[in-house]
Amino acid sequence: MKIYIAGAGAMGCRFGVQLSEAGNDVTLLDNWEAHIDAIKKDGLKVVGDEEKTVHLPIMKPTEAEGEGDLIILFTKAMQLRQMLQDIKPIVGSKTRVFCLLNGLGHEDVMKEYIPATNILMGVTVWTASLKEPGVVLMQGKGAINLQAIDASQEASGREVTDILNGAGLNATYDMDVIPSIWRKACVNGTMNSGCALLDCTIGELFASESGLKVVREIIHEFVSVGLAEGVTLDEDDITNYVMEISVKAAPHYPSMHQDLVKNHRLTEIDYLNGAVSEKAKRLGISTPYCQMMTQLIHTKEDIFGIK
Ligand code: NAD
Numbered sequence: 001m002k003i004y005i006a007g008a009g010a011m012g013c014r015f016g017v018q019l020s021e022a023g024n025d026v027t028l029l030d031n032w033e034a035h036i037d038a039i040k041k042d043g044l045k046v047v048g049d050e051e052k053t054v055h056l057p058i059m060k061p062t063e064a065e066g067e068g069d070l071i072i073l074f075t076k077a078m079q080l081r082q083m084l085q086d087i088k089p090i091v092g093s094k095t096r097v098f099c100l101l102n103g104l105g106h107e108d109v110m111k112e113y114i115p116a117t118n119i120l121m122g123v124t125v126w127t128a129s130l131k132e133p134g135v136v137l138m139q140g141k142g143a144i145n146l147q148a149i150d151a152s153q154e155a156s157g158r159e160v161t162d163i164l165n166g167a168g169l170n171a172t173y174d175m176d177v178i179p180s181i182w183r184k185a186c187v188n189g190t191m192n193s194g195c196a197l198l199d200c201t202i203g204e205l206f207a208s209e210s211g212l213k214v215v216r217e218i219i220h221e222f223v224s225v226g227l228a229e230g231v232t233l234d235e236d237d238i239t240n241y242v243m244e245i246s247v248k249a250a251p252h253y254p255s256m257h258q259d260l261v262k263n264h265r266l267t268e269i270d271y272l273n274g275a276v277s278e279k280a281k282r283l284g285i286s287t288p289y290c291q292m293m294t295q296l297i298h299t300k301e302d303i304f305g306i307k
Helices: 010-021 033-042 077-086 106-113 151-166 178-198 202-207 209-228 235-248 255-262 273-283 288-303
Strands: 002-006 025-029 044-048 052-054 070-073 096-099 119-124 129-132 135-138 144-148 171-173
Touching (some): 010 025, 010 052, 010 129, 077 106, 096 151, 106 119, 119 178, 178 202, 178 235, 178 255, 202 209, 209 235, 209 273
Parallel strands (some): 002 025, 002 070, 096 119
Antiparallel strands (some): 129 135
16 A cells, blocks of 8 residues: 655654554655655654664655555644645545544645545544654554545545554544544643643643633533534533543643744644634634633744744
């Protein structure tokens, strides 16, 4: 199976390694020169549960040749459009293009570039991080839920599920994946933005009574907007899910904290709380907490001079 990983940062590298070790023909596509150079020169170094070096082809998306059977998108949300534009030549009539980015609204962007019959949407709780260019930290286990957005493509979506499972990626074909995407967005929309703004761990945010009040208000706004859009969401279930994760991940700083506070990189806020507050405006729903979190994160980006 010819697989391209479009966006070979932390998650793209993890998936690339696992899929390649399962015998697939994997090529990494990325635009970060230092990362490309490091992997070309010394291979991709894996640290964490296992230590090894994996040799995978890596190139810029515009340099790729030959249609893929599967393209897995793992850019940050704000890089998605450019990546979809750049991979056009390697998307053939049978290429499945699978979006695993966190956040909301990606399906609409995908449809602007890719026929609906080729699109798979999904969500994952696998994790990874980059220690430096060419070095990926892979720890723990995860899971994936996915669905072909065109019902006629279920068999194709199930075939991709089998390929992912062949690589130990613990995938489930889901007959309605959208609620799971919203649920994960709600996890990110509470702890990522909260910890990035307050410069604290997940445990510290959730141990505060005031912090918990903010978390609950954000969940309520996500659920109100999701329900108004026809997504099946249950506020108690989502609250319990967010609370469970907050306990397991208590000592950690979430990725938005690392992006914004530690590395001074742009955040995905516009695709989390920002997406909810934009949808809410169109629906005539009030979402003051999501709107404020979005504005404050952008303020912090401005303070750090991040463009
Ligand atoms: P990432 O930041 O590691 O990689 C995304 C892109 O940014 C890649 O093109 C990468 O090369 C580039 N990049 C990374 N560090 C850079 C640097 N210092 N300078 C310049 N370019 C750099 O992103 P990720 O963590 O792999 O996430 C990809 C998507 O998956 C996002 O939507 C994210 O929310 C989602 N996601 C991440 C995790 C996780 O544990 N990391 C888990 C689930 C979902």
